[in-house]
Amino acid sequence: MTDVEPTGLDPEDLDGHTMDELSDYLDAGRRPRDESIESSPGCRIALDALARLRSESWAMLEGEALPDSTRNHAWIKTVLANISRESRAGRAIPISHPEPDVQLRMTEGSVRGLIRAAGDAVGGALIGKVDLEGDVSVPGEDITVSVTASVPYGENLTELAQRIRESIAAELLTHTELNVTAVNVTVDDIHTARTAPPEETR
């Protein structure tokens, strides 16, 4: 597991805000309302992901993982950097429309956010990284989705990975016109006090 990429925390990534600022804002119950955060889709996607990360899985990760605290802290920092990077608007993903003068699109950031949410919603999993491989700006192009995930100790990894895959595929089918040819799920961590060394979890 790599350490935080400095570029992932560039303030420009999130309309001038950093993940630290968003974290503090979330801590404060999003009060007083900061319009520059609330009106930024990138910040909102990052806030959504942060809020999920701080749910029960986060508590489990922090509370039970003292022996592995350094490694887990690094994992969390990496996830935060990934969230920051993925929340940017990124590429424009077209949605079809018969009129040539009407252009409909989704941002890559919104799709990454959708994928992360779909994965986070499955059985206590925490999505680490989301990649969309292929030219998403070209309709019909083959697209491969790759995610990494940390899953709770004791789960059947094959079954959980399959459920994550199905959840992501279903959401992409509902919300996009992407030609998704594969959804790859790599379980690269297990969050619990009895976390095995990284080599054994892969």
Next chain:
Amino acid sequence: MTEHRELSRKLTALVSTIAGVVEVYPSEPLVRTVARDVLAAAAAAADSVAGSVDPDGSGAPDIAGAPDGSEAPHDSGAAVDDARVKVTQDSSGALVVTANIGVAGDHPVPETLRAVSHALSGYLREREPASASTGASTGANTGAGAIDVAGASSPRPVISVTVSRIDNSVMPGLLD
């Protein structure tokens, strides 16, 4: 400019009523909007000071009229901006409408986008004959939901709608 802003307000209100739309985002980051507003206010203030002749109030110095122009636009203009749909004109004179929205997780994005674009084109189609003082547009509509509003004399509007966020808090059936 003012006409576009008024239209933007109306279109923002319209878009926010479409089923599945949970938010209409500004088409540019608020930081940039604030900076632009401050610069515009400063320029207007400079103009009003330089032009010592009393302006006859046809709409020029309303915001910049405040002597301490630094705070006014920051608080009022950008903080609660209800003109979030961007309205401009391209070089051919065609209206360019750009909306940036958030969609509820339980509403499929493609359908929501099409509903928004349909509402925008419908609004512009209704509005155009009234505002196009050239008249003459005998409604050369070819049907099929075309945005053919003002016949050959007026270029067709360009509508661009982007989903920038899907609201995951409304995504039933995922949590198990």
